[in-house]
Amino acid sequence: MVLIQINRRTNKIGFKTLPLENSLLHDSSQPGHLDIKQIRSSCATCSLRELCLPVGLNDQEIQILGDVVSHKRKVRRGGYLHQSGLKFQSLFAIRSGFLKTCVLEEDGRQQVTGFHMTGELLGLDAISTEIHTCDAIALEDSEVCEIPFTKLEEIGIIIPSLMRHFHKIMSREIVRDHSVMLLLGSMKAEERLASFLLNLSRRFFLRGYSETDFNLRMTREEIGSYLGLKLETVSRAFSKLQEENIITVDHKHVRINDINRLKIKMGNSSCIT
Amino acid sequence: MVLIQINRRTNKIGFKTLPLENSLLHDSSQPGHLDIKQIRSSCATCSLRELCLPVGLNDQEIQILGDVVSHKRKVRRGGYLHQSGLKFQSLFAIRSGFLKTCVLEEDGRQQVTGFHMTGELLGLDAISTEIHTCDAIALEDSEVCEIPFTKLEEIGIIIPSLMRHFHKIMSREIVRDHSVMLLLGSMKAEERLASFLLNLSRRFFLRGYSETDFNLRMTREEIGSYLGLKLETVSRAFSKLQEENIITVDHKHVRINDINRLKIKMGNSSCIT
């Protein structure tokens, strides 16, 4: 087993070999770098009820779900929520924070497959083989609710509306992936960035934040990886949009000055859903 | 309502306005172009038991599923199985034939999101909004089993292993989409084509066909759309692989002469799943 060390400033990750029994994810007593903690929580009082898995459930059903989703875990910036190749047991609902998922190729390149914020569900890809197929890495200190998948399937039998909503969430993920495929397959750099920003904007808005003024949690390189571009191209596209006064960029801070012109930039293509 | 007319040779589609009651998909009495027929079928005797939804079910469970999946429909080459924007009611399991799914943009461009063969499930994207988000078009005369989704959810409660397998199928679709995103985001034209051919090869093999010798059902343009390339580039990539004696191409017919070198061409990247 390895202990993951995170340089808090640079966000770089190092490894240290440890005896096997120091399990990566389940030993919350380990001091220091992997500070994943388990805390009782309840869906009933969660502010994300309307965004997350409990959508459409009544109070009693939420209670049942809340009993299954009994653990909260914290992941520090740069830390792994799960790693590719590890056994799948639970889905994770993001309670706070911001994460990316990415697949790592043998040659070291990584492709970001998604950025994820509060209320979203992680781990759906792992249901198929019961092995995680991607890494989930926190881009800022985050909290997630752990949802043991077998238990979710069990209570899904008791609560059909939960099962139904779960199917919709999985399906929505497929639709989202299709729109990213469309983006990667047919859009130009500037269109891709516009589409990306509009997608972020909408998701921040849904969560009660400003849709025109936000901080990016990811680097240019991570954006590029997600959009199928090199970081220089992303940077140039940012500059171009700024020159045209459509957005204002200052490092990680983005303000959308003219959301309509940004939508026009995106072209006729439908946005990432 | 519109009646779809298909030029059988050119595979082009025209529209004719009809009174509303001539429903597109459910009027099998309409002569001519939309010859979708309904035939009783049963999962119990289907040769695709091991590939399709019934995987892992016992005889009694298969009987229950078979009663729900009571209709077969035929779609002629060039015909729609479903269209973007229409209401979602059923999933479709492909019994025979070959289909593509594609999203159409407002400006007329279309992006192929997948090619689908026997035993595969179509319509998963529509669960989320209960509206189809893409078109499914037959690339050769095809037969599908219609699975009313609400009924599937109902019997899923009785047959947990069915529900579980269904979740795995949805998850597998997500994994597949991620690997296409990786392909579109980071591979070169030749790598993309190699990955595509190897994917087809494996899927034909799983169905008992030759893994080195098969006919493509789609045009260069459709391949290009799927792979994020122009048809000329696809054609050139075919020629290049042929020059190097890795494959032999004759119009739609492909023979893989050296599957290992084809895998090397694909690079270190993992194949489309």
Next chain:
DNA sequence: CGAGGCCTTGATGCACCTCAACCGACGTGG
């Protein structure tokens, strides 16, 4: 036979990649 669809191949241009230099922010160590 002609028309149209599908495919191939060549010539040219351009969007993005690659390489490189440089900047500012930040943390570290002498």
Next chain:
DNA sequence: CCACGTCGGTTGAGGTGCATCAAGGCCTCG
């Protein structure tokens, strides 16, 4: 304290892989 290294970001110069445009061949069908 400042010099230095590292990282993330920006910008420029030049190269290239693919798109675009165009011509022509093969095949099928009417």
